[in-house]
Amino acid sequence: xxxxxxxxxxxxxxxxxxxxxxxxxxxxxxxxxxxxxxxxxxxxxxxxxxxxxxxxxxxxxxxxxxxxxxxxxxxxxxxxxxxxxxxxxxxxxxxxxxxxxxxxxxxxxxxxxxxxxxxxxxxxxxxxxxxxxxxxxxxxxxxxxxxxxxxxxxxxxxxxxxxxxxxxxxxxxxxxxxxxxxxxxxxxxxxxxxxxxxxxxxxxxxxxxxxxxxxxxxxxxxxxxxxxxxxxxxxxxxxxxxxxxxxx
Numbered sequence: 001x002x003x004x005x006x007x008x009x010x011x012x013x014x015x016x017x018x019x020x021x022x023x024x025x026x027x028x029x030x031x032x033x034x035x036x037x038x039x040x041x042x043x044x045x046x047x048x049x050x051x052x053x054x055x056x057x058x059x060x061x062x063x064x065x066x067x068x069x070x071x072x073x074x075x076x077x078x079x080x081x082x083x084x085x086x087x088x089x090x091x092x093x094x095x096x097x098x099x100x101x102x103x104x105x106x107x108x109x110x111x112x113x114x115x116x117x118x119x120x121x122x123x124x125x126x127x128x129x130x131x132x133x134x135x136x137x138x139x140x141x142x143x144x145x146x147x148x149x150x151x152x153x154x155x156x157x158x159x160x161x162x163x164x165x166x167x168x169x170x171x172x173x174x175x176x177x178x179x180x181x182x183x184x185x186x187x188x189x190x191x192x193x194x195x196x197x198x199x200x201x202x203x204x205x206x207x208x209x210x211x212x213x214x215x216x217x218x219x220x221x222x223x224x225x226x227x228x229x230x231x232x233x234x235x236x237x238x239x240x241x242x243x244x245x246x247x248x
Contacts, residue, residue: 018206019047019072026070026084030099036082040101043080046140046176047072048208055083063115064088067106075140075176075204087113138202138210140176147174150203153213157230159240163213167232170211174203182214182234195219196241200234220244 017025023044027033050072058065065087072080083106085098100106150171154162182198196218203211214237216229231237 017050019044019050022050022052022070023047023072026082026099029097030084031096032098036099036101040080040082043074044072046075047080048075048206049073058115060115062088065110065113065115067110073208077139085109087115089114138178138180138204140178140202140204146177146203147172149177150174150201150213153201153215153230156228157215158227159229159231162230163232167211167213170205171203173205174211175206176204178202196245198234198237198241216241216244218244220247 027036050070052068052070055067055069057067065085068084068086070082070084074080081101083100083103085100085106086095088095098109100109151168154168154171178201180200180202182200196216199215199217201213201215203213205211212232212234214231214234216231216237217226218229218241219226221227229237229240231240
């Protein structure tokens with residue numbers, strides 16, 4: 001006799017979990033989590049979002065088996081999937097959880113379960129709902145120094161219209177960043193010897209949000225000393241460069 005899915009032992013959390021919390025809960029209940037490759041776990045340390053869905057189920061005479069697909073979106077824009085097998089091996093026994101990185105390993109583990117061959121089985125199409133999370137524009141390397149880098153950047157900025165406390169508070173949660181030199185629209189020349197450089201400091205926040213700060217390094221000062229200015233937008237930074245060059 002088939003058993004309605006609602007009676008299955010696995011229940012999704014009632015409130016949203018972070019990618020880290022979801023992974024911790026999954027590994028905590030899996031009997032074989034110690035067998036997962038270390039590289040897979042390291043990659044999941046920088047996950048931005050996750051999605052879980054029932055993939056297939058098999059029920060008969062008090063025995064059950066469900067498989068779930070857990071997918072994480074990573075900071076580099078790629079995705080990583082773990083397959084969870086939930087089953088009981090005897091009527092009345094509690095559920096057991098196993099997790100695999102490869103679907104072939106999942107199939108092999110499923111085939112070993114003592115379930116009747118004629119038990120009803122159903123399989124659902126795989127759908128992963130990660131579209132709400134925009135993939136990062138930059139390629140980041142997670143770095144524990146990212147929040148401190150943002151703090152030091154804002155501290156050395158000398159312009160009075162630099163980003164304020166609200167931006168600084170957000171950047172305290174940054175866990176990855178990338179620095180690139182920006183070229184493009186040339187700055188109008190000032191006096192001889194004046195130099196301008198523009199850099200984008202891109203920061204990645206939990207949840208996938210990105211914040212960029214635009215740093216100008218220049219010597220357009222009365223005594224020719226080096227000066228740093230920081231702006232929240234590229235256009236704002238380039239306009240400031242034009243103003244500085246026009247006054248020299």
